[in-house]
Amino acid sequence: MAPGTQMHGKDGLTRVIGQLQGLELPAPAWEERILPARIQRYNPADLEHLCLSGVVTWGRLSPGGAAGADEEPDGELPKARTRRPGPVRNSPLAFVLREDLPAFLVPATEADLLAGLPSAAREVAEFLATRGASFLPEIARGTGRLPSEVEDALWDLVSAGLVSGDGVAGLRLLLGRNKPPARHARLRAVPGGRSGAISGISGRGRPLPAGRWSLWRRDAAEEDPAERDELVARQLLRRYGVVFRDLLVRERNAPPWRVLLLVLRRLEARGEIRGGRFVNGFVGEQFALPEAVESLRAVRRSGDDAGTVILPAADPLNLIGIIVPGQRVSPFSTLAVAYRNGVAIDVAPLGTLRSRLWGRESAAPSP
Template sequence: MARALRRLPAEVEEALWELVAAGRVTGDGMSGLRALLRRSRRGTGHRRLRLLSGHLPPPAGRWAPWGEAPALGEAERLERLADQLLRRYGVVFREVLARERAAPPWRELVRVYRRWEAQGRIRGGRFVSGFAGEQFALPEAVEALRTIRRSTAKGEVVVLSAADPLNLVGILVPGDRLSPFSGLGLVLRDGIVEDVGPLGALLRRLSWAGPA
């Protein structure tokens, strides 16, 4: 790339990272993006993205420009976000969105969900006890909740990263909140937190313990 553009490799790499940071370019690998995210979190005080060592990592993988996204009006954008949240959680109410920093205000989502409920697309009701206010759910989520309610505990184990949207400890699940930036993970057994720690250590402990 540098040879074709007749530029220094460092100039090409720096320009590439600026395009990635601006959302104009995407790659087919994660190693370069991880380096970019590490730089974004640490920060340098400079406008351009640089590594602590003073140079940029090689832009491994293949890179391509993002296609032009269609312009969305505010109403359509709101509906897409409302649909995305429903598909992510199955059941949506105010407390579920505590970690969704990019979510629209709840009052705006409620208007969309009320309209969809009137159209028969989703269900409204009280699906999760202990929380006040309106709740909305996909029909298949309601059926899944009924199935779970009728079933007995099976000792099912789920391992989550703290950064996973399903990390609702301290919000819906009893326990202290675990920051998505902590680098930790958690083990849930039948929906109850059983262990917290580095993901590698959690997986090793589970492998040593064997099946419950």
């Protein structure tokens, strides 16, 4: 992000998640790229604290298949497969303020979500439905499955949009973010320690808790459709400042534009937002928060060079090919995009992109 725009600490992290909630991004991108770019000196323990305290929750909002059945890295539809894929790290996940979760969950029954999943995943889901939130060793004992089988089953259930965890330590291990010394180490109880701790991963000599796993859709109450539509409309305004139809390309779980349009017109009639033409080159109605309009005017008046900002393809601000000219870059790719004053100037793998930009700067004549 641009210098001076980053947040700080747990309060800043809560605000960032509040702005980005509802977006499903590749799971590893959240802590590798998205949150550190927006939080100065990002501390992973802050996210764990917010999850364990019930402020934030995580999981897949939209119905998904078995792990690995998601979008291909190049953005094309998944090709036909002859065998069920194993768990993959790139499954789309979202972080959401727990109180707003019902508004962002895409309606689906547990039976539909379980369809096509392997037997181990169905057994784990049945155990969690009966016993409620449970630690991994408890699930393994209750189902008679090996811990390794339970891990794979949990990731299948996470990818399908059925299961979440109390904290994010278990998710990090499933993603391979925290790797135990042993090559094939798994989630297990630490001998002599608390049940559900992560063996081999410690903070200041003590094991970190992996937390419990549960069927998170059962924790979410039904949301009134009209209230949900208004909350999502307000969320889009909070995320982008200015909202129009073309922006919904990245918002896979949002209501149709015709539904949001009625809500936005109603908010404009109340005087809460403004309607008008704020971004040139796009047809249809546009709506903006009053503070966003003032920010746009300030940028136009200043004319300052904001410098170059490099964003990973998974970042929500990767709008190239959507509202920014250029060929669309899939959020599931390993590419990065360089912006200068809101214009995409280059797309390449991160290392290549940095080398190119540094080369241009060193070759530029001194003022």
